[in-house]
Amino acid sequence: MDFNLSEQEMMLQNLAKDFAENEVKPKAAEIDRTGEFPLALAKEIGKRGFQGLPYPEKHGGSGAGYASFILVLEQLCKASMTVGAIMAVNTVPEEGIYRFGNEEQKQRLLTPLASGRWLGGIGFTEPDTGSDPALISTTAKRSGKGFIINGQKMFMSLAPVLDVVLLFAKGEAEGLNAFIVEGKSPGFAVQETLETMGLRGLGTSIVNLDDVYVPEENLIGKEGQGFAILLEAISIERMSVAMQGVAVAQAALELSIDYAKQRKAQGKPIARMQSIQQQLAEMAARIEAARWLVYRTAFLRDQGQSIQYESSMAKVFASEVAVDVTRMAMQVHGSFGTMKSLPMERLYRDAKMTEIYVGISEVHRSIVASRLIQG
Structure with a gap:
């Protein structure tokens, strides 16, 4: 058991930190304020090779692995959770194609x-379901040498700018089908880009699908295999959301330490107060536990193991840590933490999103419990 990062991993971590500090962090507040998708930064992520870290060079990646991907994601999300989430969302179609697609x-x-030439997303959630495949109403009917898709998808990230989406629809036989659908296909239309409390600027949208034609060669896996594809692909995003929670919590801790050293009460920095020290220590311990849970999940994926169970556990724990740590950080900051002109307020909102998107915590607790009971 080796807890040391390799030379390559440390190099990637430093490259990502430099990019995050110098290019992402200065724009984080504006992205949150305007809610506009940061397309230039998204393209820069691709140019720097961050988008394909887990995948082989022959398929456009770098072959660095999932642990390297998580290390890079941590640095980006410390600067802006939205920017990091853009990279994370892309792994869903990438993982689906890599695990189930043909050569x-x-x-x-x-x-x-x-x-990094394309941006990709996922289309699963609908108005009536976010996790139950039996309630999916979007349909895919055979037509000639392809399929015609009709329906509506909710909360599709990157929708206004994506090139392709891994989209799930009910087939004519039992089960779901998984398709790669082009964002510029006739009938693929963004109805509305949604205003959310956190993760602003991610392009989260309602998308209508009206007679969207998809060629048969864009069917991923076999007909009826869609839900199995979803479970494997989404496990990478669950792991990513867990790291987003860790990163936001770490950013909140660092802000709290700096503030506690500078803020004075009764003539001395509040960092000397035992009550503040207790909170800082608690924050640090929880973050470290969550971080290594996510690192281990990435390590297991690098070993070729399925992480459906581990990613749900990591997401539940890390998202709860994010919410608790940002709450404690808000208490350390007092009234200054509530000011929109300072980053603490944004971190507080972003942290809550980690408990909600890519499956609410209650769903993931059920997944973990089911695995424990089944043995």
Whole structure:
């Protein structure tokens, strides 16, 4: 058991930190304030090779692995959770194609995603369901050498700018089908970009699908295999959301330490007060526990193991840590923490999103409990 980062991992971590500090962090407040998608930063993530870290070079990636991906994501999310989430969302179609696509699909569809030329997303959630495949109402009917898709998807991230989406629809037989659908396909229309409390600027949208034609060669896996594809692909995003929680909590802790050293009460820095020290220590301990839980999950994926169970556990724990730590950090900051002109307020809102999106905590607790009971 080795807890040391390799030379390559430390190099990637430092490269990501430099990018985050110098290019992402100065724009984080504006992204949150305007809610506009940071397309230039999204393209820069691709140019720097961050988008395809887990995937082989022959498919457009760098082959650095999932642990390296998580290390980079941590640095980006400390600066802006929205910017980091853009990179994370792309892994869903990448993972689906890599694990279930044929070689031709990997060359044609995975390569431009992993190399950063395309932006990708996921289309599963609908008005009546966010986790139950039996309630999916979007349909995919055969037509000639392809399929015609009709329906509506909710909370689709990156929707206004994505090139492709891994989209799930009910087939004519039992089960779901998984498709790669082009964002510029006729009938694929963004109805509304939604205003959310956190993760602002992610382009989260309602998307209408009216007679969208998808060629048969864009069917990923076999017909009826869609839910199995979803579970494997979404496990990477669950792990990513867990790291987003860790990163936001770490940013809140660092702000709290700096503030406690500068803020004075009764003629001395509040950092000398035992009550403040207790909170800082509690924050640090929880963050460290969550961080290594996520690192271990990435390590297991690098070993070729499924992480459906581990990613749910990591997401539940790390998102709760994020919410608790940002709450404690808000108490350390007092009234200054509530000011929109300072980053603490944004971190507080972003932290709550980690308990909600990519499955609410209650769903993931049920997944963990089910695995424990089944043995």
